[in-house]
Amino acid sequence: MKTSIKQVLESTAFDTDFTVNGWVRNRRINKNLAFISLNDGSCAGNLQIVVDFDKIPEENIKGIGTGACLRIKGTLVKSVGQGQDRDIAAKEVHIYGLADGETYPLQPRKHSLEFIRENAHLRSRTTVFSSVFRVRHALAYAVHKYFNDKGFYYINAPIITASDAEGAGEMFRVTTLDLNNPARNKEDGSINFKEDFFGKSTHLTVSGQLEGELMALGLGNIYTFGPTFRAENSNTTRHLAEFWMIEPEMAFFELEDNMALAEDFMKYVIKYAVDNCDADLQILQERLLEEEKAKKEDERSPMPLLEKLNFVVNNDFEKVTYTEAIEILLNSNHYKKKKFKYDVKWGIDLQSEHERFLVEKHFKKPVIITNYPKDIKAFYMKQNDDNKTVRAMDVLFPGIGEIIGGSQREEILEKLETRMKEMNIPTDEMWWYLDTRRFGTAPHSGFGLGFERLVLFVSGMTNIRDVIPFPRSPKNADF
Ligand code: ATP
Ligand code: MN
Numbered sequence: 286m287k288t289s290i291k292q293v294l295e296s297t298a299f300d301t302d303f304t305v306n307g308w309v310r311n312r313r314i315n316k317n318l319a320f321i322s323l324n325d326g327s328c329a330g331n332l333q334i335v336v337d338f339d340k341i342p343e344e345n346i347k348g349i350g351t352g353a354c355l356r357i358k359g360t361l362v363k364s365v366g367q368g369q370d371r372d373i374a375a376k377e378v379h380i381y382g383l384a385d386g387e388t389y390p391l392q393p394r395k396h397s398l399e400f401i402r403e404n405a406h407l408r409s410r411t412t413v414f415s416s417v418f419r420v421r422h423a424l425a426y427a428v429h430k431y432f433n434d435k436g437f438y439y440i441n442a443p444i445i446t447a448s449d450a451e452g453a454g455e456m457f458r459v460t461t462l463d464l465n466n467p468a469r470n471k472e473d474g475s476i477n478f479k480e481d482f483f484g485k486s487t488h489l490t491v492s493g494q495l496e497g498e499l500m501a502l503g504l505g506n507i508y509t510f511g512p513t514f515r516a517e518n519s520n521t522t523r524h525l526a527e528f529w530m531i532e533p534e535m536a537f538f539e540l541e542d543n544m545a546l547a548e549d550f551m552k553y554v555i556k557y558a559v560d561n562c563d564a565d566l567q568i569l570q571e572r573l574l575e576e577e578k579a580k581k582e583d584e585r586s587p588m589p590l591l592e593k594l595n596f597v598v599n600n601d602f603e604k605v606t607y608t609e610a611i612e613i614l615l616n617s618n619h620y621k622k623k624k625f626k627y628d629v630k631w632g633i634d635l636q637s638e639h640e641r642f643l644v645e646k647h648f649k650k651p652v653i654i655t656n657y658p659k660d661i662k663a664f665y666m667k668q669n670d671d672n673k674t675v676r677a678m679d680v681l682f683p684g685i686g687e688i689i690g691g692s693q694r695e696e697i698l699e700k701l702e703t704r705m706k707e708m709n710i711p712t713d714e715m716w717w718y719l720d721t722r723r724f725g726t727a728p729h730s731g732f733g734l735g736f737e738r739l740v741l742f743v744s745g746m747t748n749i750r751d752v753i754p755f756p757r758s759p760k761n762a763d764f
Contacts (some may be wrong), residue, residue, distance in 0.1 A: 291327035293373070299361050303373060305332060306381075308410055309353045311393045319346055320366075323355065329564040333366075334359065336375045345378055351393050352384030352410070398751060399444065406623040406753060406764045408500055413572050416565035417752055420558055421740045422726060427557035428510060428531055428736075437506040437533060442493025444512060447485050448715070451600055454515035456488035457526075485733055489514035495665075495718055498694060501534035502721045508533040510736070518759050519616055522748045523686065525737060527757040534731035540667070540676040540693040543730035544653050547680055547689055548602045551651070551734075556598045559591065559745050566591055566743075573745040586684065587649070590745040593683070602651040605643075607635075607674065610654050613647055632764050634661045640686045652681045664708045668700055678732070685742050691732020698722040 288296075288303050296303075307325035314320075317338040322331035336346055337375050349355065353558040366372070386392075390404045401408050403451060408414040429439065445459050462468060468480035478486040479576065493509040500507045513530045559566065570590035577585040588596060596689040605613070614620055614629045619642055627636040635654070644652050656674040659666070666675035680689035695701045701722055705712050712719060742750040749755035755764050 286439045289327035290323065290325045290330070290332045290594060293332055293361060294328065294330050294371070296361060299363060299371075302358060302360050302376070303425070305373065306356045307332070307354070309349060309351055309355065309384075310412075311507065312350055317343075319343075319349075321346075321349065321355070322355075323357065324410075324415075326415055329412070329419070329568055333364065333369050333372045334375050335372045335380075336378060340379060343374060348383050349378075349380065350384065350386045350389075352386075352389040352391060354381040354384075355379065356381060366388055369423045373399050379381075392454060398417045398748065402750060402756075409754075412568060414751070416562075416568045417740070417744050417746060418754060419565050420562050420569070420744050421752060423558050423562050424554055424740055424743060427509070427554040428508075430557070431535065431553050432506075432508045433746040435506070437508050438500075438504050440493075440497060440500045440504075440507045440509050441511060442490065442496040442509045444490055445483075445487050446490045448495065448718075449489050450499075451604070451681070454491045454517050456491055457514050457516050459487045461491060491515055492530065494534065494731060494733065496534050497534035498665075498729065499721060501536050502725075502727055503732070505537075506535045507535070510695065520759055522750075523738060523741070525749055525756055525758055527755060528749075529736035530737055531734045532731060533730065536727050539728055540655065540678060540691070540730060543691055543693060543732060544604065544655070544678055545735075546655070547678070547691065547732055548651075551680070551689075551739075552598045554739065555594050559594050559598065566594070569745050576747065586745075593745075594743060597651060597682075599651055602653050602680070603648045604653045604655065607658065608656070610635070610639075610643055611641065617642065617647070619646070632658050632660070637686050640681045644681045644683050644686070649683070653712070654679050654681065662692070664704050664710050665694050665701070667695045668704065676730075680732075682742050683737075685738050688738045688742065689734045691730065693728065693730040696722055696726045696728050698726065 288305055289477065290305055290307055293303050293305055305325065306371035310322045310324050310331050312321045313317065321334040321336065323334055324331045357373060357375055358377040359375040359584055362372055362374050364370055364372045391407055401411055401414065409418065411507050432439065435590040462476070468477040469475065472478045494590065495512060497507060502574040509532045510531065512527055516526060516529050517524055535546070571740065573586065573590050586593065611629065611631050619625065620629055625638055627638065629639065654667060655678045657677040658673060659668060659675045662675050662677045666677050668675055676693035678691050679687050682688045695704065699717065702712055702719065705715070735747050737752050741749055744752055746752050750758060
């Protein structure tokens with residue numbers, strides 16, 4: 286029977302035989318013994334295989350180096366060497382596939398993240414990335430568990446959409462028209478999307494929120510967890526062209542309920558990772574410490590990774606209004622010494638430098654900013670009585686900036702229609718959305734969490750391309 290390396294590393298059944306499969310991380314020979322560290326992805330740890338040439342001829346394992354794939358049958362014994370408490374004393378070594386040391390890109394020595402990114406097809410075989418992807422899995426599972434336990438329904442919003450009204454970002458077009466010879470309108474020569482697959486112009490979704498609202502206003506509490514696409518040409522360490530978003534939407538929720546849910550949810554999923562991914566997080570913590578050695582003192586994280594995660598789980602998020610946040614910025618020494626690149630005044634969209642100042646320098650913990658000026662936020666956000674602000678909330682995290690964007694939604698038909706007209710959003714095309722306000726409207730709220738930004742925060746990685754298996758970004762769709 287095949288056992289995973291995780292099971293063998295946790296087993297107490299010494300002197301019994303096990304069969305394991307895996308890839309060689311490292312191999313060394315000392316006199317008449319070969320030591321092979323084997324990893325099968327089931328956990329962070331490697332299993333040490335000891336091959337005694339008195340029992341297995343040396344030529345049987347000739348050619349086995351880093352990257353080779355093996356099946357080993359052997360006995361679990363207490364290790365005499367240092368660094369591990371157990372070995373498998375090999376009885377049989379079967380080679381599934383060798384990997385030529387001259388051409389196999391991954392060597393036992395350390396590679397730069399940049400190098401591994403260029404070889405992303407093999408990164409599941411590296412220590413750091415297999416840890417990242419196990420943590421990613423745990424977080425995804427925790428997201429579903431959290432909502433399921435709270436009675437939320439998992440809804441799939443469409444990926445192809447004809448509505449581009451959300452305005453959350455630049456969209457990718459979906460078409461089957463012949464690019465060399467597209468159908469054109471007779472009158473003005475513009476492209477005739479009536480001839481296109483769906484009979485209208487369509488794109489990849491930037492958010493499932495509008496559909497989420499339709500579902501919540503019938504099912505009560507729902508969440509989506511699916512891919513979203515933004516053709517934003519921003520080559521930052523926090524933006525992807527294809528990313529996964531979690532969007533809960535709740536009927537009979539006001540902004541305060543929405544904030545409380547967002548905080549409880551974030552703490553839950555982070556705690557889940559801390560409780561279930563200790564070995565992986567230790568590896569990632571070490572990696573981060575190593576990376577930060579090269580940085581200046583004041584650019585380093587104030588806490589090691591695990592301490593930071595526990596800190597977030599155990600402390601209340603700070604809550605301030607946008608107006609208060611602007612006051613804090615204006616009163617800061619940072620502002621007075623003209624250290625911000627972008628100007629600060631009421632009405633601006635907070636720049637990442639402002640957000641990071643608030644979170645990292647001023648509050649030193651996650652912050653929820655509410656009640657933004659209506660002119661910098663989307664049409665569907667509930668308007669406050671002051672006529673200037675909307676019931677929006679952004680959750681900002683240290684080192685990340687915005688991790689969640691959400692709001693209470695405008696449920697009053699007239700107010701929503703007026704705002705749409707002001708913002709040039711076609712109310713006739715959006716009839717289906719407005720129907721929810723026309724028939725049995727209800728207060729409701731929701732938010733969007735960028736899943737990769739969550740994984741980035743929990744894993745302590747610094748580039749969002751390193752926390753999704755196959756990143757899509759400007760000029761890059763390899764693998
Ligand atoms: P940003 O200002 O950082 O570009 P946004 O205001 O465009 O974010 P929203 O439209 O509110 O973001 O989307 C909700 C969440 O989705 C964000 O809080 C963030 O976590 C995530 N997100 C947005 N754009 C991207 C992207 N290009 N790549 C990865 N995650 C993203
Ligand atoms: Mn954006």
